[in-house]
Amino acid sequence: xxxxxxxxxxxxxxxxxxxxxxxxxxxxxNPYLFWYVQYPNRGLQFLLKYITGDNLVKGSYGFExxxxxxxxxxxxxxxxxxxxxxxxxxxxxxxxxxxxxKLTFGGGTRVLVxx
Amino acid sequence: xxxxxxxxKYLVTQMGNDKSIKCEQNLGHDTMYWYKQDSKKFLKIMxxxxxxxxxxxxxxxxxxSPKSPDKAHLNLHINSLELGDSAVYFCASSQGYFERxxxxxxxxxxRLTVL
Numbered sequence: 541x542x543x544x545x546x547x548x549x550x551x552x553x554x555x556x557x558x559x560x561x562x563x564x565x566x567x568x569x570n571p572y573l574f575w576y577v578q579y580p581n582r583g584l585q586f587l588l589k590y591i592t593g594d595n596l597v598k599g600s601y602g603f604e605x606x607x608x609x610x611x612x613x614x615x616x617x618x619x620x621x622x623x624x625x626x627x628x629x630x631x632x633x634x635x636x637x638x639x640x641x642k643l644t645f646g647g648g649t650r651v652l653v654x655x
Numbered sequence: 656x657x658x659x660x661x662x663x664k665y666l667v668t669q670m671g672n673d674k675s676i677k678c679e680q681n682l683g684h685d686t687m688y689w690y691k692q693d694s695k696k697f698l699k700i701m702x703x704x705x706x707x708x709x710x711x712x713x714x715x716x717x718x719x720s721p722k723s724p725d726k727a728h729l730n731l732h733i734n735s736l737e738l739g740d741s742a743v744y745f746c747a748s749s750q751g752y753f754e755r756x757x758x759x760x761x762x763x764x765x766r767l768t769v770l
Contacts, residue, residue: 572756583659583745583761584698591756628696634755641686641752642711643759645698 542567542635546646554654559621561629561649563614569637573614575605578628578648587629590614601625621653658682659762661746667768668736675732676765678746686710686752687729688759689721690745698745704729705752736769743767 544565553559565571572591576584588599595607605616614631631646659680668674680687688711689701703711707723718734729746746762 574758576761578696581764583763584747586758586760589756589758630698636755641703641705641755642700642713648696648698 542571542633542638542642542644544631544633544644544646546629546631546649548649549647550650550652552652552654553621555623556620559616559618559625559651559653561616561631561651563616563631563646564612565614565631565633566612567633567635567637569635571614572634572636573605573607574632574634574643575599575603575614575616576630576632576645578630580627584630587616621651623653623655626651626653657763659746659748659760661744661762661765663765664763665766665768667770669770670736670738672736673732673734674736674767675730676744676746676767678729678731678762680727680746680748680760680762682748682750682760684748684750684760685726686749687723687726688747688749689729689731690747690761692743692745692764694742702729702731703752710752733767736767738769741767741769 574589575587590607598604686705688703692698701715702721704723720732723729743764747759749757749759
């Protein structure tokens with residue numbers, strides 16, 4: 541079975557400071573990992589993904605994420621947060637050994653960037 | 656020029672009624688999904704279709720019936736609406752059901768309120 545956990549319901553950060561949103565996962569095989577962002581009253585937007593290769597993945601809007609197999613983590617990072625980064629962030633995982641093509645989402649982490 | 660569109664955006668109705676939500680994607684994808692996002696923002700897959708064929712049915716009540724007339728459309732019909740059906744419903748699409756590294760593209764959502 542595949543699962544993903546986002547341990548923080550909310551992350552508060554001052555504008556200009558580094559932003560980290562945590563994600564850990566559990567799969568039987570190899571993971572495919574994704575980050576999405578949801579702005580108020582909008583659908584989810586894809587930010588970045590890890591399939592294979594370099595552990596550091598770069599995505600949209602200056603975000604990046606680091607895949608750590610030993611810690612089963614895929615934390616999202618941004619070196620310098622903007623007020624406009626305030627949104628709901630979802631981590632998602634797909635197990636390459638699972639039947640079907642189901643994507644499992646974490647519970648989401650609300651990011652609040654204060655000016 | 657919207658990639659994944661849903662209609663209506665808002666739906667307010669009485670308990671016991673039947674309603675439909677429509678979804679269309681112009682990305683040329685062959686796989687489409689329905690997700691339910693509850694009041695706590697938890698996102699859960701309901702159905703997945705690949706080339707008009709039902710692939711995933713996540714123990715959703717029989718009152719929910721998806722229909723895919725062609726690869727670009729996936730509609731959701733709900734019979735005998737209940738209070739617990741109130742949620743935001745998202746449609747999504749992706750290319751290549753067996754290409755598990757492909758990201759999904761989400762529509763803007765339909766906020767269903769059952770009174």
